[in-house]
Amino acid sequence: MMSSVARDSGHPVPAGWSLEPLPVGELLVRSASAHADKPALDFQGRIWTYRQLLAEATAAAQGFLDLGVERGTRVGLFLPNTPHYPIAYYGALLAGATVVNFSPLYSSEEVAFQARDSGTEIMVCLDLARLWAPMQRLLDDGLLKHLVVGNLPEVLPALKAIGFRLAKRKERQPLPRDARVLTWSTLLWPGAQHPLPVVDPKAIALLQYTGGTTGTPKGAALTHANLTANAEQLAAIDPGHGTREGRVLGALPLFHIFANSCVLNRSVLSGATITLIARFEPGEALAAIRRNRLTDLAGVPAMYQAMIDHPDCAKTSFATVKQCFSGGAAMTAALKERYEATTGARVLEGYGLTETSGVVSVNPYVGETRAGTAGLPLPLTEIRIVDPEAPDRLLGPEEAGEILVRGPQVMTGYWRSDVNAPEPLADGWLHTGDLGFVEPGGYLRLVDRSKDMINVGGFKVFPSQVEAALLKDPAIKEALVIAIPDPRVGERPKAFCVLNEGHETTPAAILKLVSVRVGKHERPAEIEILDDLPRTLIGKPDRKALAKREAEKRAATA
Incomplete structure (x- = not known):
């Protein structure tokens, strides 16, 4: 089956709408012209x-130009959600550099690998002691030409800055005497003036690293045109774009592609105000909704769960919230129903990948929001469902297969593709490695990652279907299913469950209930109850980490 979607896709777009390939920095230039005195960022009350x-x-x-940045120079950002990030991000792109995102949660080894692989020459970070070890490693290994170091007091309101200096001074890292290390203020006021380069929209703007289908970290090479296309697509399907005042929660980590597309670039294109939260805390997010009367939220399901579980939810009005974007992991029907009933806000589930600049599809603002689906493809985005073992064979309606995507937001390829081969692109089609099907009406429903599928004696078992059956048990809050080895049939499912507060049950009781809801080959061989599931950097359940932990445990007891 093939679902080809352009301007008549089911997402209404303005008459005459078309994409304009732009450099990312132009989004900020245009909004500064159209909305000069409108708040762009709110960080702890400083605007x-x-x-x-x-x-x-x-x-x-x-x-950056004074430091020798030229077209394509890689500038790394090792930053939490503070104003340093958007300033350095747009600054580097205006200078013609290529941004490389680094998670502040990475280990020194992970940072060093990515810096080497990307060829990062300049890094921007903060002087927080807890984040310093990877930066010292880069300096010791001689991987950087320059390290730019900011601090929190310089971006806080005056009184909060004084309080931070007094109360948190032990959390700050004294800077080494090293000619390669300079302060944020030195970067912003270098003295010299250089003409800003003309940036080609086809140039690589962002190297966004992802584990990909092989598990080897790879840098998705996203052009300026890829990133601005995704921002324009998201703005085009918003019926309020250009007519309402947007106030967006900036709690998702900006170094993640989900936040880059749905929080940063989309907001700047629309002239919206981003309320930045350095690290997601449900109480702080709820306070931001009350204080700033936010209109748009973006998060993973665990963030929405945490907000409605927080005691401050009862005193928080969501009346101004127009929509809540959910991505990164599937939201259960029970959570969606409870969240919408509790808040009155509408949840729009979507789907995207690092390799697609963020978003492929999303449920519509107006019309049917189909729970459990990834919604409708964005304008000018095409989706194919093919046989994973024979990619040239298109599958029929509602047949599950590999999802292929083509559109203006799809990457040009991986950085250093000679090292990170094979390329997942053929004739512009991205082989996502995800499994799903298209329902009547064009709604995309994901089934699983192809690599997560469990082969039980030749029978295909989709973990998501077993998880859905487990979640029908009222005692179970979260469930994750992985493959474990089986000497007779090769693999069998194992389920890990987190219980709802106040509920008690046993693995035997869970198995008894789930066995009537799934086929014999889908029944978990083992069930383990955990206090919590391991999570990725943005808070979604981490199947890879759980599988690794399970394999290590089995190896240790073998």
């Missing part, structure tokens, strides 16, 4: 207008 954000991003661009 940057669009005029101020552009001025500081331009100053950062001058600083």
Whole structure:
């Protein structure tokens, strides 16, 4: 089956709408012209207008050029959600550099690998002691030409800055005497003035690293045109774009592609205000909704669960919230129903990948929101469902197969593809490695990752279907299913469950209930109850980490 979607896809778009390939920095330049005095960022009560954000991003661009940045120079960002991130991000892109995102949660080994693989020459970080070890490793290994170090007091309101300096001074890292290390203020005020380069929309803007289908970290090479296309697609399907004032929760980590597309670039394109939260805390997110009357939220299901479980939810009005984007992991029907009933806000589930600049499909703002689906493909985005073992064979309606995607947001390929081969692109089609099917009406429903599928004596078992059956048990809050070895049939499912507060049950009782809901080959061989599931950087359950932990445990007891 093939679902080809353009402007008549089911997502209404403005008459005459078309994509305009742009450099990412142009999004900020245009919004600063159209919304100069409108708040762009709110961080702990300190405001940057669009005029101020552009001025500081331009100053950062001058600083990067003064450090020798040329077209394509890789500039790494090792930053939490503070104003340093958007200023350095747009500044580096205005200077013609390629941004490389690093998670502040990475180990020194992971940071060093990615810095080597990407060829990062300049890194931007904060002087927080807990984040310093990977930066010292880069300096010791001689991997950086320059390390730019910011601090929190310089971006906080005056009184909070004084309080931080007094109460948190032990959390700050003294800077080494090293000619390669310079401060954030030095970057922003270098003295010299350089002409900003003309940036080609086809140039690589962002190297976004992903584990991919092989588990080997790879840098998805995303062009300026890829990133701005995704921002324009998201704006086009929003019936309120250009007519309502957007106030967006910035709690998702900006170094993740989900936040890059749905929080940062989309908001800047629309002239919205981003309330930045350095690290997601449900109480702080709820306080931001109350204080700033937020209109748009973006998060993974665990974030929405945490907000409605928090005691402050009862005193928080969601009346101004127009929509809540959910991605990164499937949201259970029970959570969606409870969240919408509790808050009155509408949840729009979607689907995307690092390799697609963020978003492929999403449930529509207006019309049917189909629970459990990834919604409708974005404008100018095509989806194919093919036989994973014979990719040239298109599958029929509602047949599950591998999802292929083609559109203006799809990457050009992987960085250093000679090292990270094979390429997942053929004739512009991205082989996602995800399994799913298209329902009547064009809604995409995901089944699983192809690599997560469990082969039980030749029978295909989709973990998501077993998880859905487990979650019908009222005692179970979360469930994750992985493959474990079986000497007779090769593999069998094992389920890990987290219980709802106040509920008690046993693995035997869970197995008894789930056995009537799944086939014999789908029944878990083992069930283990955990206090919590391991999670990825953005908070979704981490199947890979759980499988690794299980394999290590089995090896140790073999």
